């Protein structure tokens with residue numbers, strides 16, 4: 001691997017934030033109609049970003065195998081799931097990635113690839129962007145800032161230049177171009193303990209900077225809050241800022257966001273095929289709220305039985321409902337006028353700123 005170098009804590013020294021987040025304080029939320037299956041294809045990644053909520057990296061060996069991929073395919077087809085959202089790690093590094101995408105598109109399922117951009121410039125993956133363009137895959141790419149220093153601090157030295165090269169490659173293929181059906185979205189997340197600024201303003205800033213400096217175009221800009229779990233959560237604990245960050249999220253809670261949190265219409269499946277209400281719960285190993293069992297496998301679930309079932313929540317859920325809200329598709333609501341209270345934010349060092357019968361209630 002000759003990608004950008006790793007940053008952040010090693011997984012050996014990772015603080016476990018799970019016990020700190022388990023709480024029944026968060027308001028009850030229940031599932032609606034299932035629209036999206038988010039598949040985590042494994043924790044292998046060419047990068048080791050400091051904010052990574054998956055603790056992914058080049059040394060991780062957890063990869064979804066072909067049997068589980070085919071079980072997910074069966075679930076998608078049998079339950080008429082319209083969208084599959086592929087994540088990781090770097091999902092493109094799963095050896096069955098092309099087989100999966102090909103099968104999904106053959107069944108007219110919309111596919112979103114959560115791409116770190118640098119993988120597109122790695123040896124062995126130089127033709128993956130072209131493959132995705134041919135298949136009509138939507139790409140949602142992380143670019144935590146449009147400034148080189150900030151991106152390299154969070155993602156490793158050289159990450160920004162490699163990301164720009166990846167974006168240029170995608171633009172050449174038609175991604176993000178006006179009138180093109182190939183959608184290219186970017187994802188922003190804060191450098192430290194701030195809540196994200198208003199999404200529309202960020203979109204304007206990203207658009208003009210990337211166009212003026214590199215001629216790069218894209219469609220949407222999604223603004224995500226940092227979740228207090230795994231690598232970022234560990235950093236908060238190390239620096240004694242965990243409680244203050246949770247308080248910041250709670251102080252900015254917006255009840256109106258509860259109706260549109262992503263777990264209401266999305267189901268998350270891990271690399272072994274076990275189910276969770278969302279990717280964050282997956283990382284925290286909090287089982288599906290609809291299950292009375294400890295774990296439930298995708299091969300034994302009928303999707304329609306989920307509607308109206310309880311969602312497993314914890315203190316991290318305030319990360320989805322603070323301010324303008326946060327989800328894999330960006331903000332949930334209007335910018336929150338109370339975001340001014342962020343001047344009270346904690347300051348990080350080095351930062352700028354089962355079975356079907358197992359269903360319960």
Ligand code: SF4
Pocket residue numbers: 045046047048049051052053054055056057088089090116142
């Ligand atoms: S944030 Fe994304 S690119 Fe960075 S280590 Fe995690 S999975 Fe990989």
Ligand code: SF4
Pocket residue numbers: 261262263264277278279280281311312313314316317320
């Ligand atoms: S973290 Fe967000 S998406 Fe996950 S269960 Fe909580 S509110 Fe839902």
